[in-house]
Amino acid sequence: MNRFAEIVKFIRQTFNQPEGFIPLHAPVFNGNEKKYIEECINSTFVSSVGMFVDRFEEDMANFTGAKKAVVCVNGTNALHLALMLAGVKQNDEVITQPLTFIATANAISYCGAQPVFIDVDRDRLGLSPQALQNFLDKNTTRKGDGCYNNLSKRKISALVPMHTFGHPCRIDEIAKICEQYHIELVEDAAESLGSYFNKRHTGTFGKIGVLSFNGNKIITTGGGGMLLFDDEESAKKAKHITTQAKVPHAWEFVHDAIGYNYRMPNINAALGLAQLEQLSGFLKIKRELAERYQSFFSGKNIQFIKEPENSHSNYWLNAILLKDRKERDEFLKYTNQNGIMTRPVWELMNRLPMFRDSQCGNIKNAEWIADRLVNIPSSATI
Structure with a gap:
C-alpha cells in the first residue's frame, strides 16, 4: 500500500x-436548531429584528470577551464595514497577507483602497510581525495624520492580519507595531472562533475583529458574520449603518447617512444561537x-x-x-x-489578475x- x-x-x-x-x-446540527427556528417562525420576526439577533450578539460577546458584537449577513460584509469604521477611505492602502481567502482583499477593494501584501510566518501561517516591521521601516514615513507609503504616497490606514485555519498569528507583536505607526488594526478572525493567543480570544486585539459563520465554519448560520468591538460607540454606529442608517422612529422613514443592508436575519441568528450552545x-x-x-x-x-x-x-x-x-x-x-x-x-492574492499590480x-x-x-x-x- x-x-x-x-x-x-x-x-x-x-x-x-x-x-x-x-x-x-x-x-453539525445536533442541538436546538429546529426548535429555535420554529420559535422564530412562530414569532413572525424572521428578518433583521428579533430576540435571537440580540441573544446571539450578547452570547458571542460574552464568549469572546469583546465589549460588544454586531451580526452581519456574512463575513465579507463584516470586513467591509470594519474597514470603513476603522477609517479606510478611497485611495488609502491597507496592509494584509497574500495567503488569505479572497474576501480579505475584496473588502479592501470595496472601500476603494489598495492592498499591500506582506509575508506570513511559516509556523503560524499568519502575517509576520518581522516582515511587517521591515516593510514599514524601509518603505514608509510617519506624519502627523498617520503613516504614508514612500513609493505610492498613499496613506496606510489599516492592517488586516488573518488567523489562518484557526491558528493565531503573532497578534500581540502586530498590535504594537500598528500602534507605533498609527495604523488601525482590524483582525480577520473569520476562521478562528474558539482560538486564543495568550488566553485572549482572537478578534479582540484590535479596533475591530471579524468572525464568519459560513456553512463550512466551526459554527454556522448558513451564511453570516459578526463584528467584535472594544468600545460600545463603534458597535452602536455599526448597528446603525448596517440597517440602512435608519433613524429610529415608530413610523417615519428617515435616514441620516449612506447605509447598508448588512444585518443578519433573526432566523439565521436562531440557527447561530443553537450552534453557539454546542x-x-x-x-x-x-x-x-x-x-x-x-x-x-x-x-x-x-x-x-x-x-x-x-x-x-x-x-x-x-x-x-x-x-x-x-x-x-x-x-x-x-x-x-x-x-x-x-x-x-x-x-x-498577488497572483490573481485584479491584484497583480499591488505592492x-x-x-x-x-x-x-x-x-x-x-x-x-x-x-x-x-
Missing part, C-alpha cells in the same frame, strides 16, 4: 466511513481529531500543522505540508479521486507554503 492510500484508509477509519464521499468540513463540544471533538492526525503523520515524514506556542487553536481546518508542489498535486489528485475531499491553500514585500514564506499545504477533512463528526 502506498502512503497516500494509507492516509485515505486512516481518514476513512477516523470518520468511520469505509466508503462514499468525506467532505472537508460539514456542519461550540465547546465541537472544539473538543476537533482537538481530538487534530491529535489523531498529529500522531498519525508523525511517522509519515509529512508535517502536520499544529497549534503554535502560546496559542490555543480551534483547528478549524487541519492542514499538512508535503515535500513540494509536485507531491502536493499528486496527493490532491489521489485523495479526491478516492472520495476524500482535500484542497490546496488559496491562490496567493508586495518579500513573500517567500507564503510562496513556500502555497506550494506544499493541503487541507484535509476536519468535520466535528468523529
